[in-house]
Amino acid sequence: MSVTAPQGFRAAGVVAGLKNSGARDVALVVNDGPSRAAAAVFTRNRVKAAPVIWSEQVIKGGSVRAVVLNSGGANACTGPDGFQDTHATAEKTAELLEESAGEIIVCSTGLIGERLPMDKLLPGVAAAAAELSRTGGGLAAADAIRTTDTVAKIAFRQGTGGYMIGAMAKGAGMLAPSLATMLSVVTTDADLPAGTLDRALRSATAVTLDRLDSDGAMSTNDTVLLMASGASGVTPDEAEFTALLTEVCNDLTRQLLVDAEGASKAIAIEVVGAANDFDAVTVGRAVARNNLLKCAIHGEDPNWGRVLAAVGTTEAVFDPDQLNVAINGVWVCRDGSFGDDRDKVDLRPRDVTITVDLSAGPNSATVWTTDLTADYVHENSAYST
Amino acid sequence: MSVTAPQGFRAAGVVAGLKNSGARDVALVVNDGPSRAAAAVFTRNRVKAAPVIWSEQVIKGGSVRAVVLNSGGANACTGPDGFQDTHATAEKTAELLEESAGEIIVCSTGLIGERLPMDKLLPGVAAAAAELSRTGGGLAAADAIRTTDTVAKIAFRQGTGGYMIGAMAKGAGMLAPSLATMLSVVTTDADLPAGTLDRALRSATAVTLDRLDSDGAMSTNDTVLLMASGASGVTPDEAEFTALLTEVCNDLTRQLLVDAEGASKAIAIEVVGAANDFDAVTVGRAVARNNLLKCAIHGEDPNWGRVLAAVGTTEAVFDPDQLNVAINGVWVCRDGSFGDDRDKVDLRPRDVTITVDLSAGPNSATVWTTDLTADYVHENSAYST
Numbered sequence: 001m002s003v004t005a006p007q008g009f010r011a012a013g014v015v016a017g018l019k020n021s022g023a024r025d026v027a028l029v030v031n032d033g034p035s036r037a038a039a040a041v042f043t044r045n046r047v048k049a050a051p052v053i054w055s056e057q058v059i060k061g062g063s064v065r066a067v068v069l070n071s072g073g074a075n076a077c078t079g080p081d082g083f084q085d086t087h088a089t090a091e092k093t094a095e096l097l098e099e100s101a102g103e104i105i106v107c108s109t110g111l112i113g114e115r116l117p118m119d120k121l122l123p124g125v126a127a128a129a130a131e132l133s134r135t136g137g138g139l140a141a142a143d144a145i146r147t148t149d150t151v152a153k154i155a156f157r158q159g160t161g162g163y164m165i166g167a168m169a170k171g172a173g174m175l176a177p178s179l180a181t182m183l184s185v186v187t188t189d190a191d192l193p194a195g196t197l198d199r200a201l202r203s204a205t206a207v208t209l210d211r212l213d214s215d216g217a218m219s220t221n222d223t224v225l226l227m228a229s230g231a232s233g234v235t236p237d238e239a240e241f242t243a244l245l246t247e248v249c250n251d252l253t254r255q256l257l258v259d260a261e262g263a264s265k266a267i268a269i270e271v272v273g274a275a276n277d278f279d280a281v282t283v284g285r286a287v288a289r290n291n292l293l294k295c296a297i298h299g300e301d302p303n304w305g306r307v308l309a310a311v312g313t314t315e316a317v318f319d320p321d322q323l324n325v326a327i328n329g330v331w332v333c334r335d336g337s338f339g340d341d342r343d344k345v346d347l348r349p350r351d352v353t354i355t356v357d358l359s360a361g362p363n364s365a366t367v368w369t370t371d372l373t374a375d376y377v378h379e380n381s382a383y384s385t
Numbered sequence: 386m387s388v389t390a391p392q393g394f395r396a397a398g399v400v401a402g403l404k405n406s407g408a409r410d411v412a413l414v415v416n417d418g419p420s421r422a423a424a425a426v427f428t429r430n431r432v433k434a435a436p437v438i439w440s441e442q443v444i445k446g447g448s449v450r451a452v453v454l455n456s457g458g459a460n461a462c463t464g465p466d467g468f469q470d471t472h473a474t475a476e477k478t479a480e481l482l483e484e485s486a487g488e489i490i491v492c493s494t495g496l497i498g499e500r501l502p503m504d505k506l507l508p509g510v511a512a513a514a515a516e517l518s519r520t521g522g523g524l525a526a527a528d529a530i531r532t533t534d535t536v537a538k539i540a541f542r543q544g545t546g547g548y549m550i551g552a553m554a555k556g557a558g559m560l561a562p563s564l565a566t567m568l569s570v571v572t573t574d575a576d577l578p579a580g581t582l583d584r585a586l587r588s589a590t591a592v593t594l595d596r597l598d599s600d601g602a603m604s605t606n607d608t609v610l611l612m613a614s615g616a617s618g619v620t621p622d623e624a625e626f627t628a629l630l631t632e633v634c635n636d637l638t639r640q641l642l643v644d645a646e647g648a649s650k651a652i653a654i655e656v657v658g659a660a661n662d663f664d665a666v667t668v669g670r671a672v673a674r675n676n677l678l679k680c681a682i683h684g685e686d687p688n689w690g691r692v693l694a695a696v697g698t699t700e701a702v703f704d705p706d707q708l709n710v711a712i713n714g715v716w717v718c719r720d721g722s723f724g725d726d727r728d729k730v731d732l733r734p735r736d737v738t739i740t741v742d743l744s745a746g747p748n749s750a751t752v753w754t755t756d757l758t759a760d761y762v763h764e765n766s767a768y769s770t
Contacts, residue, residue, distance in 0.1 A: 046696075046705060047693045077722055077723070079721065216601075216674065219694060290602055295765035303497075309432060309497065309604060310602070311432060312431040312433075312605065320431060320433070321464070337464030337467070338464075374762045380676070381681060381683045
């Protein structure tokens with residue numbers, strides 16, 4: 001189902017030849033309306049890929065007819081020529097749909113620093129336009145945006161009154177705040193204006209996709225796009241829509257986490273007792289990025305000292321003598337010192353929960369990360385060769 | 386020669402039984418004067434080990450008679466009882482030297498979150514005091530502070546007029562800003578007051594030990610101590626002394642870099658063209674901490690896109706379209722896009738230099754790091770078991 005679960009959308013995924021593997025590498029998702037309201041969030045990296053620079057302008061209009069996506073090349077750090085390639089891709093898509101290029105979002109993913117083979121990409125876009133469908137197209141599109149993802153990621157939910165939200169995402173390494181190396185397209189047939197979609201998307205991604213930090217690296221290409229066709233005729237309550245969208249984004253986040261490059265553990269870092277939300281997220285990220293801790297979890301070693309060492313690098317409000325840490329429910333650190341017997345911690349399951357209690361207030365946040373493994377090193381030391 | 390290269394110092398390193406391996410694990414370095422002027426810098430981690438909390442108070446007096454160091458346990462996150470253990474260690478050392486505990490610095494390194502076996506440590510301190518010597522003691526002390534270090538690290542230099550600076554250090558993983566998992570004792574027989582030593586030490590470590598970032602993790606125990614005996618009778622010019630001290634610290638930094646856990650590459654990140662020093666160091670650290678880049682260098686892949694992606698996460702002054710990057714002298718990125726042929730980059734040597742030109746000003750800084758390897762993962766996933 002994916003992005004074509006809601007009414008009013010068609011999609012396609014085709015082989016254009018950008019990937020040496022011969023796998024699908026160009027996807028197209030078209031909104032047939034009646035509404036074209038849309039919102040998007042992008043990477044916060046200051047080094048932005050050409051498609052991000054383009055799409056940031058497009059989304060300002062609040063109206064999107066289609067998104068064209070390619071894997072097999074990020075089109076980042078490619079200079080003015082690379083930007084022209086993005087422009088040409090949007091123009092080609094617009095021409096095929098008999099639209100203005102100003103309503104075409106472009107997304108790219110793959111290696112940074114190389115031009116896209118336009119002689120393959122543009123025919124691929126035409127092929128995708130010819131194959132647009134509601135049945136099958138959604139899954140093919142989700143497949144076409146994969147890079148090192150081992151599986152396609154899709155999600156959908158139905159809301160009150162029968163409107164739908166559908167989604168696809170890709171992302172395996174370089175998952176970090178600001179949605180790194182992540183492309184995601186979310187569709188809905190709810191009838192909502194762009195301003196509401198923007199608020200809902202920012203709210204939903206802030207507590208889901210933006211809290212996934214697999215390796216602390218931030219990508220140049222991240223884009224999460226939300227398009228609404230209005231085809232269901234339902235205008236849901238904003239709070240209800242936001243909650244359902246958050247569920248969909250949470251589902252995608254979980255899939256990205258489990259499929260992160262080389263990971264053998266899915267780690268939730270729950271920070272509680274924080275003085276404010278910012279502190280909770282900051283501490284969560286600091287723990288999530290600690291390579292030594294990530295190695296320890298890989299070795300199934302409940303090395304809570306590394307958690308405290310990570311917490312101590314932040315400016316969050318806490319007293320070192322009042323920090324508590326639980327690993328998979330066992331409070332191995334109490335009041336900044338050793339607590340319950342660390343031998344009671346069972347780290348064999350894939351899911352690991354590290355709870356950090358700052359004892360400084362009522363706020364909390366969860367950040368997700370993975371363990372650091374030899375497989376991660378292998379996969380990322382041979383990526384571009 | 387190590388810390389006993391300068392006149393006025395004796396040292397020892399003994400087996401107290403803290404390490405299961407049976408290797409040396411307690412070291413003592415004593416300043417026999419006539420001066421006892423001293424200065425120190427410590428970790429900036431807010432979760433500080435008991436010996437750091439103790440020693441921060443001692444150094445305020447500007448006078449240090451001796452430093453007692455142990456490997457085999459960090460005495461961090463051990464609560465009030467752990468602090469009493471540090472206090473007892475200082476008292477025992479003071480008693481053996483017939484001194485005040487208020488002039489005894491204590492350093493510990495090893496696993497966080499476990500009490501030290503005081504029934505072994507205190508007899509070890511007594512054994513070390515009985516073995517203090519100028520010949521042999523310096524090397525034994527350098528050996529005794531090793532944890533996962535494969536070799537003992539020592540350095541010494543002679544200054545104008547014949548005064549000496551000697552040093553020992555340990556540190557293998559968790560090397561990060563704020564001197565992580567690093568213990569270093571530097572001695573000199575120059576005759577300088579504590580205030581001068583403090584300025585010189587801060588200046589020297591800021592551009593050497595503090596710019597080594599092997600894995601972004603910050604330790605709870607880092608201490609760099611400088612003790613001056615005045616025994617040479619020479620009072621060097623402050624600038625000259627600072628320069629010589631910087632040389633010694635640079636020598637130690639290089640040794641720590643080459644011996645970092647699991648590393649196969651020693652990477653210098655030279656940031657040039659920065660608007661100010663802060664920007665230069667910030668960008669250097671961001672690049673040094675990028676796991677994806679560290680994996681690429683391990684794979685001998687000149688993946689400059691990952692350099693730009695790391696630079697783009699900072700708030701430094703730069704225009705993405707004016708960034709230049711050289712890897713081992715080949716300018717693979719010019720004006721934010723691809724430059725010279727990346728196939729010209731030879732990444733086979735152990736030493737790798739990544740030059741980032743921000744094109745934003747006249748300032749520069751160098752930060753050192755290592756590659757990310759499967760060996761690093763293996764070593765750190767089994768450390769505490």
